[in-house]
Amino acid sequence: MVKNLLITENLNLWFGEDHILKDISINIPEKKVNAIIGPSGCGKSTLLRCFNRMNDLSGARIKGNIVLGGKDIYKEKIDVYDLRMKVGMVFQKPNPFPKSIYENVAFGLKIKGIRNKNLINEKVEQSLKNVWLWDEVKDRLHKNAFDLSGGQQQRMCMARAFAVGPEILLLDEPTSALDPKSTNKIEELIVELKKKITILIVTHNIAQAGRISDFTTFLYLGKLIEFGKTEEIFTVPRDSRTEQYLTGKFG
Amino acid sequence: MKDKMFKYITMLTAILSVVFLFGIIISIFTEGFSVFSKYGFFNFLFGTSWHPTHEPAEMGIFGLIVSSIVVTIGALIVALPLGVGSAIYLSEIANPKLREILKPFIELLASIPSVIYGLFGMAFLAPFIRKVFNLPIGLNAFSASIILGIMVIPIISSISEDAFSSVSKHLKEASYALGANKIETIFRVIFPSAKSGVLTGVLLGFGRAIGETMVVLMVAGGSTAMFKNIFQPVRPMTYAIAAEMGETVVGGMHYSALFGIAIILFIITFISNLLMQMIINKGSN
Numbered sequence: 295m296v297k298n299l300l301i302t303e304n305l306n307l308w309f310g311e312d313h314i315l316k317d318i319s320i321n322i323p324e325k326k327v328n329a330i331i332g333p334s335g336c337g338k339s340t341l342l343r344c345f346n347r348m349n350d351l352s353g354a355r356i357k358g359n360i361v362l363g364g365k366d367i368y369k370e371k372i373d374v375y376d377l378r379m380k381v382g383m384v385f386q387k388p389n390p391f392p393k394s395i396y397e398n399v400a401f402g403l404k405i406k407g408i409r410n411k412n413l414i415n416e417k418v419e420q421s422l423k424n425v426w427l428w429d430e431v432k433d434r435l436h437k438n439a440f441d442l443s444g445g446q447q448q449r450m451c452m453a454r455a456f457a458v459g460p461e462i463l464l465l466d467e468p469t470s471a472l473d474p475k476s477t478n479k480i481e482e483l484i485v486e487l488k489k490k491i492t493i494l495i496v497t498h499n500i501a502q503a504g505r506i507s508d509f510t511t512f513l514y515l516g517k518l519i520e521f522g523k524t525e526e527i528f529t530v531p532r533d534s535r536t537e538q539y540l541t542g543k544f545g
Numbered sequence: 546m547k548d549k550m551f552k553y554i555t556m557l558t559a560i561l562s563v564v565f566l567f568g569i570i571i572s573i574f575t576e577g578f579s580v581f582s583k584y585g586f587f588n589f590l591f592g593t594s595w596h597p598t599h600e601p602a603e604m605g606i607f608g609l610i611v612s613s614i615v616v617t618i619g620a621l622i623v624a625l626p627l628g629v630g631s632a633i634y635l636s637e638i639a640n641p642k643l644r645e646i647l648k649p650f651i652e653l654l655a656s657i658p659s660v661i662y663g664l665f666g667m668a669f670l671a672p673f674i675r676k677v678f679n680l681p682i683g684l685n686a687f688s689a690s691i692i693l694g695i696m697v698i699p700i701i702s703s704i705s706e707d708a709f710s711s712v713s714k715h716l717k718e719a720s721y722a723l724g725a726n727k728i729e730t731i732f733r734v735i736f737p738s739a740k741s742g743v744l745t746g747v748l749l750g751f752g753r754a755i756g757e758t759m760v761v762l763m764v765a766g767g768s769t770a771m772f773k774n775i776f777q778p779v780r781p782m783t784y785a786i787a788a789e790m791g792e793t794v795v796g797g798m799h800y801s802a803l804f805g806i807a808i809i810l811f812i813i814t815f816i817s818n819l820l821m822q823m824i825i826n827k828g829s830n
Contacts, residue, residue, distance in 0.1 A: 389713070
């Protein structure tokens with residue numbers, strides 16, 4: 295029996311007058327790879343950004359509940375900065391800070407107020423090992439992060455999110471700016487990481503969702519069309535729109 | 546045919562700027578050269594006594610250089626926190642509506658003629674400073690620093706603001722997504738990414754302040770005594786050139802010494818411009 299870590303109940307979201315997400319209720323199971331797919335503009339990135347409240351920054355209005363580990367993350371008592379450490383995020387384009395690799399990975403730890411150098415060193419090393427980057431960068435930790443390749447930068451961004459010990463990792467089309475080889479590596483990594491952590495990945499790449507995810511959510515025009523085990527959705531979709539999208543009739 | 550003519554006319558206008566530049570450089574160097582050869586470059590530069598009309602004349606401009614640097618650094622001390630602070634507020638904190646109201650005011654500060662700054666300093670600030678600090682004279686390095694500082698605020702503010710605004714949205718998002726709040730994001734991500742822009746603003750402000758003449762002429766007090774403290778009247782380089790040029794004999798040693806000062810001033814601003822270009826080039830790589 296899988297445990298649900300993240301639950302949304304009748305989630306609605308508006309930017310100004312635009313109703314972006316409509317009545318979305320889904321359960322995100324723990325320590326699985328959960329893909330969110332759908333055509334451009336269906337609200338899949340917006341849904342992802344609800345889970346770490348990044349939409350707050352753009353002035354979104356939200357109705358409904360999002361419950362993480364038993365707590366509603368939109369209740370006022372929640373510390374949103376704390377939440378964002380528990381719910382890490384990696385973006386479409388690798389976005390390293392213009393600092394060294396070490397400083398990038400240590401960023402969140404320093405924000406957290408950790409001053410103990412040994413502890414920081416240890417966490418940086420472990421986070422980089424988690425994303426299979428340690429061996430590639432251990433000799434040049436203090437070099438600028440921009441010297442890394444695109445794929446390495448993206449894995450470093452994953453390590454950076456990892457360092458503060460999240461329960462969930464949100465990946466917003468993490469391979470869309472990468473070459474096939476780097477994409478491959480990150481896909482393998484994602485499958486490996488689900489042993490430790492729950493993963494939500496937004497992707498416009500249907501094949502990618504099929505390859506790496508355990509569960510799939512299909513959104514269309516801001517509505518949840520279908521949610522279920524990936525193998526079921528990909529082989530016997532219940533809704534005709536899901537089938538049409540998966541077979542490339544639109545998208 | 547017409548195209549060709551247009552090409553040559555515009556080319557001529559472009560070349561003309563170069564001609565003006567070299568014309569000015571050549572003339573100040575030729576006029577200033579005799580003071581170097583008569584007194585020696587280092588005696589001229591590091592001599593601490595400036596009495597060009599005494600007999601024999603004393604032509605050491607070190608006091609003038611120190612005065613210039615003192616009021617310029619004073620101006621930057623005033624302008625840096627105010628300029629950078631307002632830039633942070635405008636680019637990162639103020640809502641767009643308020644920004645659109647505030648920004649033109651700061652820019653307007655840059656459009657005030659320097660003689661008006663001087664007037665304000667002379668008539669209002671200097672008497673006020675004199676009273677507050679109980680000084681014999683309010684026209685001094687301190688007052689001049691404040692007025693120059695106010696003049697430099699819009700330069701530092703607008704260049705820093707551009708630098709802050711051009712920090713990529715993706716970087717800010719990365720910072721927020723790691724649990725940083727606004728202050729941490731500003732100081733740990735936005736400021737470090739924009740620091741070459743801020744530095745450019747500071748250097749531009751430096752050039753503006755050290756070359757400013759009217760304000761120091763009206764507010765700095767003009768004493769040629771060696772600088773001892775900030776509340777004393779001072780005579781910066783620009784002051785000396787502007788105030789004394791009228792009294793000199795063309796071709797005389799005092800005349801040449803003022804050109805010598807101009808050479809030093811030119812070299813200082815040239816170096817600060819060069820530094821600025823280096824920072825800009827480095828930033829764009």
